[in-house]
Structure formats: C-alpha cells, structure tokens
Amino acid sequence: MVIDELLKIGVTLVEGNEYSNPILESILVLSNLLDVDKTYIYIHGKKEVNKDIEDRFIKIMKKRKTGYPIQYILGEREFMGLNFHVEEGVLIPRPETELMVEYIIDYINKEYPMENINVLDLGIGSGAISLSIGKYCANTMVYGVDIEYKPIYVGNINKDRFNLSNVNFYQGDLFEAIEDLDLKNKIHIIASNPPYIKTKDLESLQKDVRDFEPKTALDGGEDGLDFYRKISHKSKNYLIHGGLLIYEIGYDQGNQVKSILDGEGFTNISILKDLQGHDRVVLGFME
Ligand code: GLN
Structure with a gap:
C-alpha cells in the first residue's frame, strides 16, 4: 500500500x-x-x-x-517549548497549565533574579511544571513530589532528557515526601496542579481522558477541592514569609479556592484567567 x-x-x-x-x-x-x-x-x-x-x-x-490518547501513542507532548516523554500512568501536560508556569517564571525573574531559591511542585505528572521551571530558572532548586511511582519514573526520564541537575523528584504523599529534607520555612514558591475533578464528574469526562489517563491525577474528591484544602493548610509550615502559593484550578473553582486561601491567612490573593477567559490559576502570599 x-x-x-x-x-x-x-x-x-x-x-x-x-x-x-x-x-x-x-x-x-x-x-x-x-x-x-x-x-x-x-x-x-x-x-x-x-x-x-x-x-x-x-x-x-x-x-x-x-480513545487511547495520541500523546501516549507518540510518547511525546510539547510543553513550554520542551518535548516531554509521556506514557500511560502520567497525566498528559495541558496547554492551559503553561499559564501557571509562565507566571512563576516571571515572578522568579522579578523577585529573585540573583538568589538561589527553592520551589516545591506537588503532583508532578510527567514533570512538566518542575522541569520547565528548572530549565528556565537556573538559580532555582526544584523539589517535585508525587504519590505514585510512575510519575517519578517518567519525571526522571525527562530530567535526563533535558539534563537538569537542579530538579529532583520524591515519591510520597504531599509534604511527607520531603519530610527529611529540612525544608520547613525554606520554600519560596509552592506550586500545584492537583487533581481537581469532582469524583462524580469523572464519569462524564471526555472518553480519552476518562478511560486512559490516571484517576489519581484527576480525582479531587467529593467537591473537587480536597487537595487545595490539604496543601493550603500544610503549606504554611514550609513557605518563607511572603512566600507564594500558586495553583491551577478548574474553570469554576476560582472563588472557592480563593476562600480556602483566605481562610488559611494568605494575602494578596488573585485569580488569573486562561486564554479562553476561564479562571485557571489562584495564587496568594503567606503573611
Ligand atoms: N485539566 C484536566 C482535565 O480537565 C484536569 C487536571 C487536574 O485535575 N489537575 O482533564
């Protein structure tokens, strides 16, 4: 043929x-x-x-x-100008996630142009967020955490691919993974694109996402906000004074996540919109 x-x-x-x-x-x-x-x-x-x-x-x-995702077939997905290896068991990087990463990179360049700072990424997937920050901000140390083994494995493949020694991955449940690293009150930025879909909405996701992408990367619990509550509460033990907490959120979660941050005492909270005009990022600063 x-x-x-x-x-x-x-x-x-x-x-x-x-x-x-x-x-x-x-x-x-x-x-x-x-x-x-x-x-x-x-x-x-x-x-x-x-x-x-x-x-x-x-x-x-x-x-x-x-419905098997084309990115798993090809084994690749572009994110922030970098070609990430992806395979089953890791969430495929989404273009809308670049909004949070771009904000972080601009923020680091503006606030800490010369300093060596620490960034924590909770829930790494393929390592897209951690490695993009590590790549474009050479003065940062990035700590990436995931509860599953597969993201750590794929993250390390991508770390080698881009040859980044300032990014390291740790397996464990959120902050537990970095417990032994002496990072309390030493992190400048905590970033996360956590699972944020309501459990009852998982069934109505598009077929390719629903049937083939990892549920652990999507399921945010009954109201979709479980991880925002957990992370926001514990972040305060790890961030420096004035440190930044920044999340990707679902398009309809802006006000709810904003009030979680409010309730935990974060200040100067704002919501950023993606290219479609949807709320996509919420950020705040520790007192
Ligand atoms: N944006 C993803 C989706 O709609 C969800 C990712 C997440 O839960 N963090 O498929």
Whole structure:
C-alpha cells in the first residue's frame, strides 16, 4: 500500500470521534512509525509502505479509535517549548497549565533574579511544571513530589532528557515526601496542579481522558477541592514569609479556592484567567 492509501484508512478508522483529529493524527502516527518528519509524508504520498509498518499503523489507529490518547501513542507532548516523554500512568501536560508556569517564571525573574531559591511542585505528572521551571530558572532548586511511582519514573526520564541537575523528584504523599529534607520555612514558591475533578464528574469526562489517563491525577474528591484544602493548610509550615502559593484550578473553582486561601491567612490573593477567559490559576502570599 502507498502512503496516501494508508492515510485514508487511518482517517476512516478514527473519523467522527470528538477527541480525534483524523488527518493530522494519521500523519503523525505514520511519520512516527517511518521515523520521518511530517513533510516527508506530504511529499511522498505515492511511496510504497512495507507490510509490517502497514499492519502496525492500522493496529495503532484502531487503538486510537477506542480513545487511547495520541500523546501516549507518540510518547511525546510539547510543553513550554520542551518535548516531554509521556506514557500511560502520567497525566498528559495541558496547554492551559503553561499559564501557571509562565507566571512563576516571571515572578522568579522579578523577585529573585540573583538568589538561589527553592520551589516545591506537588503532583508532578510527567514533570512538566518542575522541569520547565528548572530549565528556565537556573538559580532555582526544584523539589517535585508525587504519590505514585510512575510519575517519578517518567519525571526522571525527562530530567535526563533535558539534563537538569537542579530538579529532583520524591515519591510520597504531599509534604511527607520531603519530610527529611529540612525544608520547613525554606520554600519560596509552592506550586500545584492537583487533581481537581469532582469524583462524580469523572464519569462524564471526555472518553480519552476518562478511560486512559490516571484517576489519581484527576480525582479531587467529593467537591473537587480536597487537595487545595490539604496543601493550603500544610503549606504554611514550609513557605518563607511572603512566600507564594500558586495553583491551577478548574474553570469554576476560582472563588472557592480563593476562600480556602483566605481562610488559611494568605494575602494578596488573585485569580488569573486562561486564554479562553476561564479562571485557571489562584495564587496568594503567606503573611
Ligand atoms: N485539566 C484536566 C482535565 O480537565 C484536569 C487536571 C487536574 O485535575 N489537575 O482533564
């Protein structure tokens, strides 16, 4: 079969699904299998593809049809200009999360241009937040924590990929993971994109997210706010005076998370909106 014919089959297989982009995904999967870039596929439509690649392509596109995320298939996802390795068991980095990371990087450059500071990231996934901060702010030490083993494993693959010695990952339940590190009142910034979906809403998530991304990275408990309460309360033992606590939130959680921070005594609390105009980040400062 030639490239064009195979692409047509790919499109037919995944077409009509809310979560797929049939032509683009067919091209991406095929270029990945052939180990060529996308332009090669555009130019060489009449080129013969061997049977082995053909079979693998069809098998993958059938899997994609079930909703299996394209990023797990390709093993990659771009975030903050960096190409992260991703695989099953870690949340795929979302573009809206760049808002929080951009804020943090600007804040560090402005407040601490010369100092060596400590940043704590709770719930690392693929390491996207920790490693972007580590990459763009060379003077920071980033401590990334996750309760699951897989994110620590994938985070370390990405740490090696970007060659960042100022970022380290620890497995454990939130602050327990860094208990032995003598970081009490020594952290300048605590950042988190915690699980924030209400347990009862997990079932109605888009199929690719619902069936294949890790529930532990999504389930925020009955009202979706469990982690904001836990983290905000314990943060006070770890932040320096004036330290920043910053979260990604669900589009409808702005006021609730703001009042959690208020209740814990944080000041100058603000909500940032994403490119879609939704509340996406809440931040506050410790007294
Ligand atoms: N933004 C993710 C989603 O809607 C949720 C991520 C999270 O819970 N932190 O799938």
